[in-house]
Amino acid sequence: xxxxxxxxxxxxxxxxxxxxxxxxxxxxxxxxxxxxxxxxxxxxxxxxxxxxxxxxxxxxxxxxxxxxxxxxxxxxxxxxxxxxxxxxxxxxxxxxxxxxxxxxxxxxxxxxxxxxxxxxxxxxxxxxxxxxxxxxxxxxxxxxxxxxxxxxxxxxxxxxxxxxxxxxxxxxxxxxxxxxxxxxxxxxxxxxxxxxxxxxxxxxxxxxxxxxxxxxxxxxxxxxxxxxxxxxxxxxxxxxxxxxxxxxxxxxxxxxxxxxxxxxxxxxxxxxxxxxxxxxxxxxxxxxxxxxxxxxxxxxxxxxxxxxxxxxxxxxxxxxxxxxxxxxxxxxxxxxxxxxxxxxxxxxxxxxxxxxxxxxxxxxxxxxxxxxxxxxxxxxxxxxxxxxxxxxxxxxxxxxxxx
Numbered sequence: 001x002x003x004x005x006x007x008x009x010x011x012x013x014x015x016x017x018x019x020x021x022x023x024x025x026x027x028x029x030x031x032x033x034x035x036x037x038x039x040x041x042x043x044x045x046x047x048x049x050x051x052x053x054x055x056x057x058x059x060x061x062x063x064x065x066x067x068x069x070x071x072x073x074x075x076x077x078x079x080x081x082x083x084x085x086x087x088x089x090x091x092x093x094x095x096x097x098x099x100x101x102x103x104x105x106x107x108x109x110x111x112x113x114x115x116x117x118x119x120x121x122x123x124x125x126x127x128x129x130x131x132x133x134x135x136x137x138x139x140x141x142x143x144x145x146x147x148x149x150x151x152x153x154x155x156x157x158x159x160x161x162x163x164x165x166x167x168x169x170x171x172x173x174x175x176x177x178x179x180x181x182x183x184x185x186x187x188x189x190x191x192x193x194x195x196x197x198x199x200x201x202x203x204x205x206x207x208x209x210x211x212x213x214x215x216x217x218x219x220x221x222x223x224x225x226x227x228x229x230x231x232x233x234x235x236x237x238x239x240x241x242x243x244x245x246x247x248x249x250x251x252x253x254x255x256x257x258x259x260x261x262x263x264x265x266x267x268x269x270x271x272x273x274x275x276x277x278x279x280x281x282x283x284x285x286x287x288x289x290x291x292x293x294x295x296x297x298x299x300x301x302x303x304x305x306x307x308x309x310x311x312x313x314x315x316x317x318x319x320x321x322x323x324x325x326x327x328x329x330x331x332x333x334x335x336x337x338x339x340x341x342x343x344x345x346x347x348x349x350x351x352x353x354x355x356x357x358x359x360x361x362x363x364x365x366x367x368x369x370x371x372x373x374x375x376x377x378x379x380x381x382x383x384x385x386x387x388x389x390x391x392x393x394x395x396x397x398x399x400x401x402x403x
Contacts, residue, residue, distance in 0.1 A: 001045050001064075001276065008039070008046030009403035015039065015047045017396045027052040031387070032362075033239055033247060034062035035379035036275045039397055040283060042372050046400075048275075054236040055253060067227055067235045068378045069251070069258065070278065071269045071359035072326055075191040077281065078267030079133055079305065079337025080297055081210055082194045082201075086129075087301055090201050093336075096126035097137070097193070100200050103173040109138060110176040114147030120176045127181040132190045132197070133336040134309045136319070138177025139188040144322070148178045157189070161257070163264040165196045165206065179321065182311055185334060187325040194337075195267020206265045217294045218280045223273035226261045227253075235259075235272075238361055238380040250382065269360065275378045278365060282374035285367045306340050306355035306369075308333025315342055326358035326384060349391065350398035356390070364390045371401065 005012040018037055026032045034052025038045065050062040085091065091100070098105040107127060108120035123138070131137030142152025157171045172193070178186060199206040207225055215223050227235045235258070238251035251258075258272055284291040288299035297305075310319050316329035316339075323329075327339040331346025338355040341347055354373075356366030362381045367374045375397060377389050 001048055003046065003048055004044045005046040005400075007044040008041035009401060010039065010041060010046040010397075011400045011402040012046075014396070014400035014402075017400070018047060018393065019049060021392065021396060022049075022051050026387075030247065031245070032379050032381050033237065035377065036062065036064075036066070037393065038275050038279055038376045040279060040286070040374045041401075043283070043287075045279075054234075056237065056239075056247065057249060057252075062236075063234060065222070065234055065274055065276070066378075067222055067231060067272050067274055068363060068380060069236075069238060069359070069361050070271050070273055070363050070378075071361055072191075073278065073357055073359040073363050073365060074267060074269050074271040076285075076337045076357055077210065077214060077271065078191050078195045078198070081198045081214060081267075082129075082133065083297060083301055083305060083336060084213060085198065085201050087298055091129050093130040093133075094128050096128055097132060097197070098126060100197055101169055101173075101193075103170060107138075107173075108176045109180055110148045110178060114150060118147055118176070123177060124180055125182060127177070129197075130309060130336070131181050132193045134185070134334050135188050135190045136183075136185050136310065136334075137181045137188075137190055138179050138186075139172070139190050139193065140178050140186055141188055141324070142175075143324075146178065148176055151175050159189075159192060159264050159266045159269070161263060165199055165264065168192065168264060169196050184321050185310060185316060185319040186321045189268060191268035191337070192266055195265060198267070206267065214281075214296060217296060218277075218284060218291060220273065220277040220280050223271060223277045225265050225270045225272070227256070227258050227272055229259070232259060234274075236380050238382065240382045241386065247381075275376050278376050278378075279374070282365055282367050282376060286369070286372065286374045305336040306338050306367075307335050308340055308342060309335050315346070326364075327356075349394055351394060358384055358390065360384050362386065362389060364393075366390070366394075371398075373397075373401075 039047040054062045111119040127137040235253035239247045289297040289302045340355040354368035358364040365376045
């Protein structure tokens with residue numbers, strides 16, 4: 001990859017502040033094992049650097065072609081896949097999901113109580129395709145002590161070994177919605193439902209659909225739901241932190257479940273890939289849905305996707321339940337698969353109109369149509385709220401814009 005900061009309209013000396021910041025505060029301080037940062041603008045890569053190690057236990061340096069677990073950065077890819085089917089006329093955003101998943105036609109909304117004393121009611125409006133694309137349909141992740149989440153666990157709703165898209169959908173049919181569709185926002189299994197909808201509507205296995213309609217057209221040759229045997233040596237280790245803040249290995253790249261083809265293809269968090277592959281995806285977004293003559297999604301459709309679709313134009317501080325997600329809430333809206341910055345003052349950041357998401361192992365990306373910019377950060381540290389990589393990198397990168 002040719003690095004051309006001047007053609008990207010970026011000051012090379014200021015971009016080196018990224019190098020200093022990452023090395024001094026994270027690598028030398030042993031807060032993360034390693035990472036990569038890629039900054040592109042005007043179609044040119046202005047900065048790309050690999051830092052530290054990809055596997056501490058085996059003393060392996062981070063390589064430029066390292067493969068990462070991107071977790072929830074799978075969500076924008078899945079959302080693009082579903083909206084490709086929207087463009088082919090298969091559905092409207094306000095269609096009820098039950099039109100495509102008949103088992104969901106009798107969904108109920110939680111009112112009060114739990115267990116045998118739980119009270120539910122019919123929703124005021126059905127969950128729609130827009131709702132599952134925006135995490136506003138009433139689904140959850142099933143991880144809290146709320147009575148609805150207890151039902152998720154009782155029914156063993158999961159995305160792990162043995163689960164399939166069919167069993168996943170069938171189990172969710174028996175779970176009450178946490179809130180009235182469209183009335184609130186809660187980070188949830190919604191994008192896994194979007195993946196199931198891609199498979200149901202297209203009639204093609206979800207992994208094969210992504211490969212045919214997104215990965216191969218974009219040349220994302222290392223992006224997959226599992227890491228093939230011939231790529232295992234490039235797979236990174238995943239870490240969390242002990243109480244003393246030292247790093248603890250939580251997923252060994254030589255013994256990971258990601259080395260085996262899964263039974264459930266998680267559109268909400270199952271993909272692995274390289275930073276260069278994801279750059280192909282973000283460049284497609286930056287270019288309005290097309291890359292190197294290959295159109296993935298229409299420009300008007302994409303523009304609609306990163307508009308704020310929350311009720312009455314509210315932001316996440318007004319709509320969100322709970323604090324778990326991959327974004328801060330102040331001045332942030334949510335579109336069809338992306339968070340979007342509504343204003344610089346509320347967010348306290350240098351950008352407005354950018355759209356983005358992140359992953360559980362602290363991976364992040366954003367695309368800024370105003371500045372013609374895309375940025376990707378890859379590391380493997382859980383949970384993702386340990387450090388504010390997004391805010392720190394934004395300050396440095398926008399300070400380096402020179403045109």
